[in-house]
Amino acid sequence: xxxxxxxxxxxxxxxxxxxxxxxxxxxxxxxxxxxxxxxxxxxxxxxxxxxxxxxxxxxxxxxxxxxxxxxxxxxxxxxxxxxxxxxxxxxxxxxxxxxxxxxxxxxxxxxxxxxxxxxxxxxxxxxxxxxxxxxxxxxxxxxx
Amino acid sequence: xxxxxxxxxxxxxxxxxxxxxxxxxxxxxxxxxxxxxxxxxxxxxxxxxxxxxxxxxxxxxxxxxxxxxxxxxxxxxxxxxxxxxxxxxxxxxxxxxxxxxxxxxxxxxxxxxxxxxxxxxxxxxxxxxxxxxxxxxxxxxxxx
Numbered sequence: 001x002x003x004x005x006x007x008x009x010x011x012x013x014x015x016x017x018x019x020x021x022x023x024x025x026x027x028x029x030x031x032x033x034x035x036x037x038x039x040x041x042x043x044x045x046x047x048x049x050x051x052x053x054x055x056x057x058x059x060x061x062x063x064x065x066x067x068x069x070x071x072x073x074x075x076x077x078x079x080x081x082x083x084x085x086x087x088x089x090x091x092x093x094x095x096x097x098x099x100x101x102x103x104x105x106x107x108x109x110x111x112x113x114x115x116x117x118x119x120x121x122x123x124x125x126x127x128x129x130x131x132x133x134x135x136x137x138x139x140x141x142x143x144x
Numbered sequence: 145x146x147x148x149x150x151x152x153x154x155x156x157x158x159x160x161x162x163x164x165x166x167x168x169x170x171x172x173x174x175x176x177x178x179x180x181x182x183x184x185x186x187x188x189x190x191x192x193x194x195x196x197x198x199x200x201x202x203x204x205x206x207x208x209x210x211x212x213x214x215x216x217x218x219x220x221x222x223x224x225x226x227x228x229x230x231x232x233x234x235x236x237x238x239x240x241x242x243x244x245x246x247x248x249x250x251x252x253x254x255x256x257x258x259x260x261x262x263x264x265x266x267x268x269x270x271x272x273x274x275x276x277x278x279x280x281x282x283x284x285x286x287x288x
Contacts, residue, residue: 002197004174004175004198005197005198005201007170007171007174007175008171008175008197008198008199008201008202009201009202009204009205010170010205011167011170011171011174011175011202012167012201012202012203012204012205012206012209013167013177013205013208013212014163014167014205015163015164015167015168015179015181015205015209015250016171016205016206016207016208016209016210016212017163017209017212017213017250018161018162018164018165018166018167019160019164019206019209020160020209020210020213020219020220021156021159021160021163022156022157022159022160022161022163022164023153023157023160023219023220024160024275025158025220025222026220026221026222026223027222027224027225027226028221028222028223028224028225029151029195031225031279032148032151034275034276034279035279035280035283036145036276036280037145037280037283037284038146038203038283039146039147039148039149040146040147041148041151041152041171042147042149042152042154043151043152043153043154043156043157044157046157046158046161047157047158047160047161047164048161048253048254048257048269049158049159050158050159050160050161050162050164050165051161051162051163051164051165051258052161052165052254052257052258053161053162053165053252054161054162054165054166054169055165055168055169055254055255055257055258055259056258056259057169058168058170058172058173058258059171059172059255059258059259061173061191061234062172062173063259065242068173068174068175068176069173069174070174070175070176072174072176072177073174073176074172075176075177075178076176076178076259077178077246077256077261077263078264079167079246079263080262080263080283082262082263082266085244085245085246086245086246086263086266086267086270087245087266087267087270088241088244088245089241089242089244089246089267090241090245090252090266090267090268090270090274091241091249091270091271091273091274092237092240092241092244092245092274093237093238093241093242093245093248093270093271093274094270094271094272094273094274094276094277094278095235095237095239095241095274095275095278096235096236096237096238097238097249097271097274097275097278098274098275098276098277098278098279098282099226099230099233099234099237099278099282100224100226100230100231100234100235100238101224101225101226102231102234102238102249103181103210103231103234103238103242103248103249103251104181104185104238104242104249105181105206105248105249105250107238107244108181108185108203108206108207109206109207109209109210110222110224111207112206112207112208112209112210112211113210113219113222113286115222115224117224117226117228117231118222118224118270119269120222120228120231120232120235121231121232121234121235122205122235122282123175123192123235124231124232124233124234124235124239125235125236125237125238125239126185126189127184127235127236127238127239128235128236128237128238128239128240128241128243128269129182129186129240129242129243130189130190130239131236131239131240131241132186132223132239132240132243132244133186133189133190133243144174
């Protein structure tokens with residue numbers, strides 16, 4: 001088996017366990033973090049803090065490199081402009097996040113517990129991603 | 145603002161965050177890629193040759209995280225208060241908008257901020273802002 005496939009699986013597994021440990025896989029806790037006017041639970045700021053502290057070391061290390069330690073080309077996003085898509089898309093994402101307390105990673109982990117509500121959310125999320133692809137396809141067709 | 149000390153879990157959240165950071169670090173250092181969940185999942189909807197297996201394995205790792213967890217301990221609390229129609233609406237919004245905005249909490253919030261990407265910093269501020277506003281409206285203005 002290709003070692004890149006093994007590392008992809010292991011990365012997903014560690015990521016998922018990290019989400020379980022952190023409390024982010026629990027929508028109730030996520031919503032308590034987003035509820036700054038209520039009984040606020042600031043825990044999730046610690047999740048971001050811990051993740052960024054470790055991530056920053058790795059991303060600083062790869063800065064200026066063209067390949068990963070395993071010789072894979074580094075695929076970093078090249079876009080620089082703060083366009084309307086970025087801002088509208090992320091404002092929209094925050095609304096969806098605030099409605100149910102699920103963002104994509106935690107939703108997949110919750111899906112893995114077999115909770116029916118998480119399965120429904122993930123199905124709707126994948127449907128949403130498919131709708132996006134259909135809209136994009138018709139948009140590029142219209143431009144051409 | 146009152147802090148809910150009874151549900152505040154700084155150490156668990158920091159530890160979980162560090163695990164998430166390790167996963168993000170592994171993925172860029174070994175596979176040369178950003179561990180952004182919405183992008184990895186969304187890419188499976190427009191499959192390209194040679195670009196399917198690693199995505200599927202990463203997602204499988206996340207989904208199997210609760211199963212791996214159960215080998216050593218009972219799963220942590222997971223409370224999903226949202227109703228089914230609400231979850232469907234939220235899922236659709238999260239699916240469409242994370243693709244439209246090129247990322248979510250993991251790709252922009254963790255990886256993007258770790259590499260000090262201006263786009264990701266703006267994206268994170270945008271989804272945090274609308275997440276706070278959405279929960280404020282639902283819990284304190286409408287009172288649901």
